[in-house]
Structures are given as structure tokens and as C-alpha cells.
Amino acid sequence: MRNELVASNNFIYFYTPNNHFIMSQKILLTAKEVNIILHRLACQLIEKHLDFSETVLIGLQPRGKFLAERIKQILEQEYKVASIQLGFLDITFFRDDFRRGEKPLEANKTQIDFLVENKKVVFIDDVLYTGRSINAALTAIQSFGRPSEVELLTLIDRRFSRHLPIQPDYRGRQVDAINNEKVKVCWIENDGEDAVYLI
Numbered sequence: 001m002r003n004e005l006v007a008s009n010n011f012i013y014f015y016t017p018n019n020h021f022i023m024s025q026k027i028l029l030t031a032k033e034v035n036i037i038l039h040r041l042a043c044q045l046i047e048k049h050l051d052f053s054e055t056v057l058i059g060l061q062p063r064g065k066f067l068a069e070r071i072k073q074i075l076e077q078e079y080k081v082a083s084i085q086l087g088f089l090d091i092t093f094f095r096d097d098f099r100r101g102e103k104p105l106e107a108n109k110t111q112i113d114f115l116v117e118n119k120k121v122v123f124i125d126d127v128l129y130t131g132r133s134i135n136a137a138l139t140a141i142q143s144f145g146r147p148s149e150v151e152l153l154t155l156i157d158r159r160f161s162r163h164l165p166i167q168p169d170y171r172g173r174q175v176d177a178i179n180n181e182k183v184k185v186c187w188i189e190n191d192g193e194d195a196v197y198l199i
């Protein structure tokens with residue numbers, strides 16, 4: 001059991017019943033802010049891709065999937081863009097560091113039911129940090145054809161943290177976080193709320 005106290009400076013402090021502080025996390029984006037940003041990102045995509053007839057969306061597994069599904073839903077339901085092609089790409093075994101960990105890796109499902117040959121591909125992920133996931137995605141997508149163009153949409157861009165020359169084309173929010181901090185993006189369908197925390 002723990003009690004939760006929301007402080008006025010956007011930090012959430014957790015205390016044990018005997019009042020020992022155990023951790024804190026800062027809320028970077030509330031559900032309302034996430035919703036506003038998702039609509040802006042959807043509009044930016046429409047501005048560039050119009051009817052999406054030559055464009056496919058690819059959500060990166062595991063957590064880019066939720067963002068990609070949300071963007072698709074907004075485009076179709078609120079902005080009446082018809083039948084957007086959306087796939088999900090797992091990059092686990094394409095990472096340049098996949099043999100370096102001690103734990104056995106668990107892959108997620110890749111589900112791309114279309115060719116990306118000559119299509120404009122938009123990668124969608126929740127966080128851009130070192131850029132290594134996107135680097136792996138660029139390799140992995142080659143199995144599905146040769147896109148005419150690849151762009152990147154990310155909800156959170158961790159500034160000054162890149163290991164590779166990769167930048168987002170569409171970004172929700174830039175965040176300055178130091179290396180031992182984690183940016184956690186929560187989705188209501190998976191985590192019970194829409195929110196972004198710095199932990």
C-alpha cells in the first residue's frame with residue numbers, strides 16, 4: 001500500500017504508510033495535453049500527405065503501436081481521411097546492440113499487410129532518444145520494399161541524446177532529460193491513462 005500526493009510543481013511523490021519517501025516522478029504531459037498534441041500531429045500529417053493514397057503509417061513495436069493507432073483513429077474519424085494503411089514493425093533483432101544484453105530478448109509481432117515499395121513511409125514511435133531504434137527500423141523495413149521516402153513522427157523527442165544523425169519530421173514535445181531519467185509514455189488502453197512522465 002502506498003499513498004500518493006500530487007504536489008503543485010507537477011512532481012508526484014510517493015510515500016510509504018510510515019511516511020518514508022520512495023520515489024518521485026514528474027508529469028510532462030497530461031491527458032488533455034496529449035490529446036491536443038495528437039490532433040496537431042494528425043493535422044501536420046494531413047498537410048503533407050493529403051489523402052494518404054501514397055502514404056503508409058508504420059508503428060514501431062511495442063509502444064509506438066498505441067501512438068500509431070491513435071493517430072490513425074483521429075485521421076479517419078475526426079478528419080475523415082479514408083482507409084489509411086497502418087502496419088506494425090518489430091525491430092528487436094535489427095538493433096545494433098541486440099547481442100549485448102544479458103536477458104533473452106522477446107520479439108513483438110510485425111504486421112505489415114502491404115508493400116512499401118514506392119510508398120511514403122511514416123515511422124511512428126512514442127519516444128526518440130538515441131535514435132538506435134529508428135536506425136534499426138530503417139534496416140527492418142527494407143524487407144517490405146523500397147519506400148520513396150521515410151519520415152519520423154514521435155510524441156517525445158529527447159533533445160541532446162542522439163547517438164545517430166536522426167531527427168523527427170513531426171514531434172509532439174521536446175524534452176530535456178538526463179541519461180538516468182526515463183521518459184514513460186502511458187496510454188489509456190494499456191496503462192489506464194494517457195500521460196507522459198519523467199521518472
Ligand SMILES: O=P(O)(O)OC[C@H]1O[C@H](OP(=O)(O)OP(=O)(O)O)[C@H](O)[C@@H]1O
Nearest residue numbers: 063125126127128129130131132133134
Ligand atoms: O531512440 P532510442 O534510444 O532507440 O529509444 C527509443 C525507444 O525507447 C523506448 O523504448 P525502450 O526500449 O526504452 O522500452 P520501454 O520504454 O518500453 O521500456 C521507446 O519506446 C522507443 O522505442
